[in-house]
Amino acid sequence: MVREDNCKVQRGSQHARSNVDRHEASLHSHSLSLEMLLHRLMTTDTKQDDTFVKILLMIGKFGTFQWRLVALTFIPNIMLAFFMFADTFMFTPQKSYCNTSWILALGPNLSEAEQLNLTVPRNSKGSFMTCHMYLPVSQDLDFIIQFGLNYTDTCQNGWIYPDTKKRSLINEFNLVCGMEPKMETVQATSLTGLLIGALFSGFISDKVGRQPVILLSLLGLIIFGFGTAFVNSFYQYLVFRFCASLAMASYTISSISLTTEWLRGEHRAHSTILGHCFFAVGIMLLTGLAYGLPHWRLLFLVGGMPTFLFISYIWILPESPQWLVVKGKVKEAQEVLCYAASVNKKTIPFNLLNEVRGSRPGVTKASVLDFCNNRQLFKVTLVMGGIWFAVSYNYFMLSLKMKELGMSIHFSHVIPGILKLPARLCCIFLLARMGRKWSLAVTLFPVTVISFLLLIFPEELNSMMILMVALGEFSLAITVTVLFIYTPELLPTVLRATGLGLVCLASMTGAILALTIIRYTPHFLPIFLSCVSAILAITFTSLLWETKDQPLSNSLEHFPLLRFNVTMTEDTLSGDVFEEAARNAILNTQIPRLDSSSDLSEEAARNTTLNTPTHTVSSTALKHFEDKEADSQAP
Incomplete structure (x- = not known):
């Protein structure tokens, strides 16, 4: 009896193994078909990107059109720097x-x-x-x-x-004897404007386009930047500064999105570096005008006068063709591309231009909720937000530390402004040698070391402290430039501006936190938090991937979604509908159920399930795909 039972068990185990072998063979064939289907779908997804890359190459890598675009979008950076740091020279101490x-x-x-x-x-x-x-x-x-x-x-x-030899807001509105404005309040007002502008402008830019938001932002600079010279009270001044900050945040996000989507590869990085050089020039221009002009109203009048030239942008600033394609505005995209080619004296083949087509409905529809629903997008935004938070906190901590060391107001702005020019140029070599990811980590490391040294060095060594703070600001200037290049490349076109707005929101939060902590906490705590945040930022960098020489993502299809609830029938599997349904079927994966025989033991079934691939697709989709492949290969 024992032998018979053993034989039954052996025969049963052999039967179980044969069942497992059949399932493995079936799953292997399905896996091969799945790989073919995935390859087909990847080819379909990237076809539009390849077409766009070819068209940009036909237009010219960096011709007259690209030069003009860079100049149009980054000359306003001079005015942004001017209006952003003007508060520093408005509240100089006055003896009353x-x-x-x-x-x-x-x-x-x-x-x-x-x-x-x-x-x-x-x-x-x-x-x-x-x-x-x-x-x-x-x-x-x-x-x-x-x-x-x-x-x-x-x-x-x-x-x-x-x-007093100069007229400032202090003696203009008699802000003395208990009515003195706190610089923290003034800075917090501007930072709140930047925060709110970053929060809403990115969303609006993704909805209505880059060009309209840029034009509205420049109009805001004219009204609330130049118009600051005509305010009649200190509270009006705060309102105008708040609105100007809104315009500055909106312009920064939209202009970066526009140039990122027009340019390719190293030209994209170089244009961002050039724009940041313009920003450094704006800081030095502000310092020179503030030193020479005797009245604060003259400072805004003279410095803000060039903003009226931006009215011409209504006729000469182009829209992003990638954004137009993503939104299904194919005709407008083709017109913009033909215009760019004509400026560069190039010709786009008619058949290649016709390959530009809008994305299918339902694919490019995106909202802020996708930053929670899409796991990869959520990870990228969270990690980059943490890095931006740490960089902004460290930047403001070092800036305020420089003021505490007794530097004059003009000297503390001229030296960082001069240092920022070579710092931006260093980005060219770093990005070419190391790429985006490692450049970010390398520039964050000196900030960590300097924060640690500031924590242990005595304050009596004033010259040494000034040198370390200057080196820290130099390193952070490089980091900020790398971030402005790296972040847009990590985000898809359909939500690029919204994502930039969210990370800028984290940046402004770090700046406001720095102002609060420095004012209301012991001296060592802000520097200690600076060191900790820099270490965390370096750690977060390891979670990202390299984007150098990689094409931009247009839609969320390049990011794995958490769940799609799509039903698929055999009647819908034809042409583009087949591709859409098959894509959704792949994304809507689940653990396969094996029709195991009654003789298959529970242990063998469990092991078989655990050892099989988890990504499957419905048999209808696979059968239809295999039939299409066979038809395409038939002579």
Whole structure:
């Protein structure tokens, strides 16, 4: 009996193994068909990108049209730098005294020093008090000189600024004696404008196009940037600065998206580096004008006058053809491409131009929710957001540290501005040698080291601290340029501007956090957090992939979606519908169910299931695909 049972068990196990072999053979054939189907679908997905690359090559790698596009989009960076850092020169300290001109009615020939000596009380150190005055009396001047004045009160007729040679917001709106504006509040207002602009402008740019958002942003710079020279109160100034920051964030995101989608390879990187060089020039221009002009209104008038030239962009700035194709506006895309070719004196073959076609409905529809539903897109946005947060926090921490070290307001802007020019140019060699990913990691490493040294070095070594902060700003300038090149290349065209807006949102959050922590926490904590955030940013960089010399992704098809609920029938599998249904079938994968025999043991079934591929496609789709392949190979 035992032998018979053993034989039954052996025969049963042999039967189970034969069942497993049959299933493995069937799954192997399905796997081969699946590989063929995947190859077919990958070819279909990239065909449109290949066509676009060919057309851009036919137009010319970097001809007259590309040069003009770069100039049009990056010359405004000078104005962006001007308006972004103008607040620094608007609130220079002013020595104020109460306006006591009432005594001039008694003694019109009194000098300024005599007037102050008679009408302004002194503090315990012998200096004139800035917020108090002696009350007027009815006696004559000789009586006041002989006996003096006794009763004091706060300033009643405003203030005077005898030692001030320049007109700033302080003496324009009398922001003294308890009404002094906090620079943290002014900076937070501008950063909030940048934050909100980044949040909404990217979404709008992906919906209505790059060109309209750029034009609206430039209009905002004209109204709220140049218009700041005409405000009548400090609160109006804050409102105008907030709106100008909205325009600056919108322009930055949309212009980067536009140039990224027009240019290819190293030209894309070089154009971004050139744009950041324009930004550094804008900082130095602002510093020179602020040093030479005697009035803050003149600074905005003279510096903001070139913004009116941007009105011409209505007629000469092109739209992104990739965005037009993704949105199904094929005719407009073809017209823009033909215009670019005519500017470069090139010709696009008619048959190649006809291959440009809009994407099918339902494929390019995208929303902000895709940043949560698409696992790969969510990962990219989260990782890049963390890196942008760390870089922005470190940048503002070092900038505020430079001010704490006693640097003059002009010197602290000129030196970083000069250093940023060679820093941007270093990006050319880094990106050519190392690519995007390693360049980002290499430039973040010195920031980590410098933050650690600032944490352990004593503050008495003032010169050494200034040198380290300057080197840290130099390294961060390179990092920011690499980020502006790397981030758009990681995002698909259909959501590129929205993704840039989200990472810029993280950047502004890091800047606001830096302002808050530096003001309300002990001295060592901001630097310690700077070191930790830089280490985390380097770690996050390892999670990304290299994008150098890679084509841009147009749609979310290049990112694996979490789930698609699509039903497929044999009647729908024809032509483009077959490709769409097969694609959805592949993405809607599930664990295969094996029709195991009753003799197959539970253990063998479990092992068979675990050892088989998890990605399958319906038999109807595979059969139809194999039939199409056989028909295509038949003579």
